[in-house]
Amino acid sequence: MKDRQGRTDNSRRTGRTPKTYPRITHPLVRDSRDAPFRRATWDEALDRAAAGFRRTREAHGPDSFAMLSCARATNEMNYVAQKFTRVVMGTNNVDSCNRTCHAPSVAGLSAAFGSGGGTSSYGEVEDTDVIVMWGSNARFAHPIFFQHVLKGIRNGARMFAVDPRRTSTAEWSDRWLGLNVGTDIALAHAIGREIIESGLHNKTFIERATSGFEDYVKLVEPWTLSLAEKVTGVPAEAIRELAHVYATAERAQLCWTLGITEHHNGTDNVRALINLSLLTGHVGRYGSGVQPLRGQNNVQGGGDMGAIPNRLPGFQDILDDGHRQKFETAWDTVIQPSYGMTLTQMFEAMEEGTLHAVYCIGENPAQSEADSEQALRRLAALDHLVVQDIFLTKTAELADVVLPATASWAETDGTTTNSERRVQRVRAALTPPGEARDDIDILCDLAARFGHEWKFADSEAVWDELRSLSPDHWGMTYDRLEEHHGLQWPCPDDDKLPSSYLHARLWETDPAKRGRRAPFGLVEHDPPVDLTDENYPLRLTTGRRLDSYNTGVQSGSFASPLRRGEYIELCPEDAVAYGVEVGEEVRVASRRGTVTAPVWVDPGLRPGLAFMTFHFPDEVDTNQLTIEANCPIAGTAEFKASAIRIEKVA
Amino acid sequence: MTTTPERTRTPQGSAPVSLGLPRRLIEFDLDGDQVRVPEGATLLDACRDAGKDIPTLCYGDTLTPKNACRVCVVEVEGARTLAPACSRKAEPGMKVRTDTDRARHSRKLVLELLASSTDLSTTPHVAGWIREYGAEPDRFGPDAATVAGREAKVDNDLYVRDYAKCIMCYKCVDACGDQWQNTFAIAVAGRGFDNTIAVEHDGPLPDSACVYCGNCIEVCPTGALSFKSEYDMRAEGTWDEDAQTETTTVCAYCGVGCNLTLHVQDNEIVKVSSPHDNPITRGNLCIKGRFGYQHVQTRE
Numbered sequence: 001m002k003d004r005q006g007r008t009d010n011s012r013r014t015g016r017t018p019k020t021y022p023r024i025t026h027p028l029v030r031d032s033r034d035a036p037f038r039r040a041t042w043d044e045a046l047d048r049a050a051a052g053f054r055r056t057r058e059a060h061g062p063d064s065f066a067m068l069s070c071a072r073a074t075n076e077m078n079y080v081a082q083k084f085t086r087v088v089m090g091t092n093n094v095d096s097c098n099r100t101c102h103a104p105s106v107a108g109l110s111a112a113f114g115s116g117g118g119t120s121s122y123g124e125v126e127d128t129d130v131i132v133m134w135g136s137n138a139r140f141a142h143p144i145f146f147q148h149v150l151k152g153i154r155n156g157a158r159m160f161a162v163d164p165r166r167t168s169t170a171e172w173s174d175r176w177l178g179l180n181v182g183t184d185i186a187l188a189h190a191i192g193r194e195i196i197e198s199g200l201h202n203k204t205f206i207e208r209a210t211s212g213f214e215d216y217v218k219l220v221e222p223w224t225l226s227l228a229e230k231v232t233g234v235p236a237e238a239i240r241e242l243a244h245v246y247a248t249a250e251r252a253q254l255c256w257t258l259g260i261t262e263h264h265n266g267t268d269n270v271r272a273l274i275n276l277s278l279l280t281g282h283v284g285r286y287g288s289g290v291q292p293l294r295g296q297n298n299v300q301g302g303g304d305m306g307a308i309p310n311r312l313p314g315f316q317d318i319l320d321d322g323h324r325q326k327f328e329t330a331w332d333t334v335i336q337p338s339y340g341m342t343l344t345q346m347f348e349a350m351e352e353g354t355l356h357a358v359y360c361i362g363e364n365p366a367q368s369e370a371d372s373e374q375a376l377r378r379l380a381a382l383d384h385l386v387v388q389d390i391f392l393t394k395t396a397e398l399a400d401v402v403l404p405a406t407a408s409w410a411e412t413d414g415t416t417t418n419s420e421r422r423v424q425r426v427r428a429a430l431t432p433p434g435e436a437r438d439d440i441d442i443l444c445d446l447a448a449r450f451g452h453e454w455k456f457a458d459s460e461a462v463w464d465e466l467r468s469l470s471p472d473h474w475g476m477t478y479d480r481l482e483e484h485h486g487l488q489w490p491c492p493d494d495d496k497l498p499s500s501y502l503h504a505r506l507w508e509t510d511p512a513k514r515g516r517r518a519p520f521g522l523v524e525h526d527p528p529v530d531l532t533d534e535n536y537p538l539r540l541t542t543g544r545r546l547d548s549y550n551t552g553v554q555s556g557s558f559a560s561p562l563r564r565g566e567y568i569e570l571c572p573e574d575a576v577a578y579g580v581e582v583g584e585e586v587r588v589a590s591r592r593g594t595v596t597a598p599v600w601v602d603p604g605l606r607p608g609l610a611f612m613t614f615h616f617p618d619e620v621d622t623n624q625l626t627i628e629a630n631c632p633i634a635g636t637a638e639f640k641a642s643a644i645r646i647e648k649v650a
Numbered sequence: 651m652t653t654t655p656e657r658t659r660t661p662q663g664s665a666p667v668s669l670g671l672p673r674r675l676i677e678f679d680l681d682g683d684q685v686r687v688p689e690g691a692t693l694l695d696a697c698r699d700a701g702k703d704i705p706t707l708c709y710g711d712t713l714t715p716k717n718a719c720r721v722c723v724v725e726v727e728g729a730r731t732l733a734p735a736c737s738r739k740a741e742p743g744m745k746v747r748t749d750t751d752r753a754r755h756s757r758k759l760v761l762e763l764l765a766s767s768t769d770l771s772t773t774p775h776v777a778g779w780i781r782e783y784g785a786e787p788d789r790f791g792p793d794a795a796t797v798a799g800r801e802a803k804v805d806n807d808l809y810v811r812d813y814a815k816c817i818m819c820y821k822c823v824d825a826c827g828d829q830w831q832n833t834f835a836i837a838v839a840g841r842g843f844d845n846t847i848a849v850e851h852d853g854p855l856p857d858s859a860c861v862y863c864g865n866c867i868e869v870c871p872t873g874a875l876s877f878k879s880e881y882d883m884r885a886e887g888t889w890d891e892d893a894q895t896e897t898t899t900v901c902a903y904c905g906v907g908c909n910l911t912l913h914v915q916d917n918e919i920v921k922v923s924s925p926h927d928n929p930i931t932r933g934n935l936c937i938k939g940r941f942g943y944q945h946v947q948t949r950e
Contacts, residue, residue, distance in 0.1 A: 409900060485928055546861060562862060
């Protein structure tokens, strides 16, 4: 079909247009690893996909299989994908790219509050008094959430931006705290110490609703303002001001994004921030809360639906006998009483040779994982790789079988769950191209080849099965979702509207109603793994631009006038020091790889700090530079801190 | 510190916040009928509740009324001048007449002035209003078309500014400015007959502060601002709203969860809007949500 966008030449600004990906319209198979793809019928492709999985399971057992489910697809698809993994394949090895972004948020929030979602709603940020945006350039990465922040600012809230870069979010702040990359815990502890030192902590809340306060006091004791200034680079006075303003506010919102989570100690970072909310009682009330901003349309929902290795749908722990039995009865199966592998562990298991077959739906780990050379090598070594996607991605190019799927947001019906835990309806507006099929239909056809006849009349039937098994989703019928512009979990009642915020229980006067105390996280500052030295003197951090998205497969196809391709961005001082100019190609080297990229100068950076995106991996594969230093709790890699050097190209 | 009268504050630890306090009802006389509306409602709200069709152009349901076009005027008994229904708040006991000769004459004149100077060919409903009020835009002669001849500005692949259709309602300026987007890329340039909406130095969009959120397109009442896809299809003669479907779904980019309404013709997305009553977007989107749909229809 004709491209109505009538793409014109963007070279006036950029001289480069990204690779665009056409939709896949029919199944592809290859007869051997070295053979090229050839077109296949659905029957042949599904037979081959199933045969490979069966072969692997017979030879190496169920845990030699893993599912990469899709944080972009609907809740319904994720529900069926994890059911396929647990019932048909008999393993808990199911995960998604949540692992590369906000898994530490989920882990940290769960450890503190017993539930992995942000505690507030967008509307509350408009009514709050203090907004702290920590490691979050929401103006670019979450623009419509930032409109709520702007309303809050216009309503009189003070906003603090904590970010190594003076981002466009920071431009709207009262104070920008430009900390050194990877010193978030030092800064948070210094804020905590200052609050305690000044007697501004909420003693009643701490006593009633938290545990571990005495140990926390000891933990933060060394973090004086002057030590913190030395470690973080933030002036002591600015740290003191943030501490006092946050602690004395009637309501305060603490928001973060990947600047907190994409570190080798991402979960610790999250705990350090949550500590501040526990110290001041800024959680569990209208307008006061802690809020991670999620990066994919359904990365929240994918986990909620059980497409993670440790939870069944509806946040129900696999190790809990009662939960497991409920699902075993409903699904007529036996669920292994053990956690499956995380995405990170899957990639390690590929290396060790214990993971042999992968079913990858709508993910592109060949380009999204840190240290992409290593990821490619590991994927290529699999015995059997089935990729189900709308494009022939770099990951799909490695597959044995490629299954063309529908674009969930525009070609299927279902639901997704956003950053404020709101489940909303997704509706089909387009007919899918060629022979592309709905993900759920494909999964059911594959399940049938293993003797599991699943009949779902439509997405609502899948949703109703999920509702019957997840009490927190029970009250969300399709009709009610339509009526109320979506509903937020937990929504156990089908006649009451859910609260806009979580954990009000912490404020109950009755200890029984108050429930489990929220523990302070006793976490230590630990600098980035990839140290800068004389050979690699620059600190490289990564992030998103306004008009682009992740590996660019999705955002590269529209003619954005803002797009300027990949650059290595330096501050003006460093550009002078290295004698490089805007547009000049330089070699960028880390301890893992080397890429070539043109220079851009951004006055929002500071000496020693460089910035790149990962939006244009087909031009400049930034993840060849990043380090796979993983958070031991959540498995997220330290995308935000690599050590690099730049060299002039001849 | 902040005050938002329409939202309840709840004490610490209490149950869900109910949005929208019960508001006092105000009773007044609308065209001879006693009507009751919540305190703070405008005469336009009351008219729409009562099923009366009051024309509006510069009014936007997500914006503060600008009172620029005066096409919605009604007569308030005892007032010297006609009142714009979009901004005049209902008061207890007031007597409002929407269909008097004076109000109808004023609307007719406003329509004649606008339709004679600008190109209203893509303004929804306006042809019907011109008929209903007996407006004769041609009676001023062709010289009245002060704006209608201007050439459309096509300087990027996402959207077109066709200022021949601009009625200077300021909605785009407000949406780009402090009411929503806070980008401040556009403002009014020039004075008197020469005034126009423009980016800095009246240059092309790609050289301006514009971030291509398209929130100006969302509020434009005349089609002066439009998707380039719509502009091109209109030029080809293929734009056919009767053949289009509108389906509301959720954006496929970040995790904010903005609602998108996909306008589809012949299985192609030709335009994207967002419901104005959606609590997440209030009709606003970013460049990715508004324009980043092409990847699903790159079907070779």
